[in-house]
């Protein structure tokens with residue numbers, strides 16, 4: 078299997094790092110990288126055993142079985158549509174377009190035999206994956222509420238990049254990185270409706286929402302979601318509360334701290350010194366493998382039957398429907 082990566086920035090590099098590992102495991106044969114704005118990286122890519130494609134025609138000539146698109150949001154849609162014209166299997170990094178109409182166009186272009194997936198690597202963080210599977214398996218009982226917080230510490234000058242440009246990014250913290258949280262909501266429930274939303278902006282002042290608070294529900298379960306790029310202390314927290322117990326995931330590796338997943342039972346204190354002492358420490362992870370794990374699951378889909386799968390175009394379209402419903406109320 079040959080794989081092409083288009084866009085060699087932060088995430089293109091993560092995908093290449095993952096591909097090097099998957100080549101060592103024998104999952105893929107080789108890879109090529111295309112990024113006309115990063116030609117200086119060619120020697121480093123070649124040192125890793127990859128090839129450099131100067132143009133999209135070179136990528137096509139490489140005849141990859143999979144193409145990964147990791148470019149800014151304003152170029153990713155057209156690139157994806159073009160690549161789908163000659164390659165049947167594409168992974169586009171989230172989001173699935175900048176709007177519902179772009180998502181619908183992408184979905185339309187991937188009908189039939191084509192496989193279009195969207196990179197939602199949060200599904201593959203060990204703590205999140207285990208907690209979601211626990212919730213699905215009914216370990217916590219009927220879900221009462223799910224709380225999620227993703228706060229990005231940020232750095233000076235980030236407002237000058239494309240991610241803070243409303244046109245290039247398509248929006249603010251709700252689409253990036255908030256779309257990950259909407260995807261996780263949809264991994265737990267399908268029919269999610271928005272109750273209320275509140276946005277804030279006023280620090281970076283580039284015309285995007287900088288902090289968003291959302292209240293959503295599905296049946297009797299409330300989803301309380303916060304996402305921010307003005308939180309200064311990088312924070313990730315996922316709490317799943319059910320009638321029988323709960324699961325709490327904190328951290329996301331790197332500046333967010335190690336990811337820890339703990340489980341607790343209702344009134345666990347009855348059999349322990351206190352509630353905290355009754356909790357089970359399920360795992361600790363530095364979260365270095367999510368991009369590799371997502372690609373391994375993608376490339377081997379149908380063979381090993383992973384219990385949490387890479388996001389399909391159909392699922393990503395539903396995430397964008399939810400996003401647009403929220404965005405329209407901001």
Ligand SMILES: NC(=O)c1ccc[n+]([C@@H]2O[C@H](COP(=O)([O-])OP(=O)(O)OC[C@H]3O[C@@H](n4cnc5c(N)ncnc54)[C@H](O)[C@@H]3O)[C@@H](O)[C@H]2O)c1
Nearest residue numbers: 084085086087088089111112113114147148149152170171
């Ligand atoms: N899953 C995650 O946790 C996560 C985190 C960050 C970004 N992302 C997503 O990954 C994608 C890329 O983000 P990034 O952080 O790597 O951005 P980036 O700015 O670091 O890199 C983008 C790269 O694309 C290149 N590029 C631009 N136009 C191109 C073109 N026409 N052809 C080839 N290359 C082109 C740029 O030169 C740059 O190197 C986005 O969709 C973003 O939302 C995902």
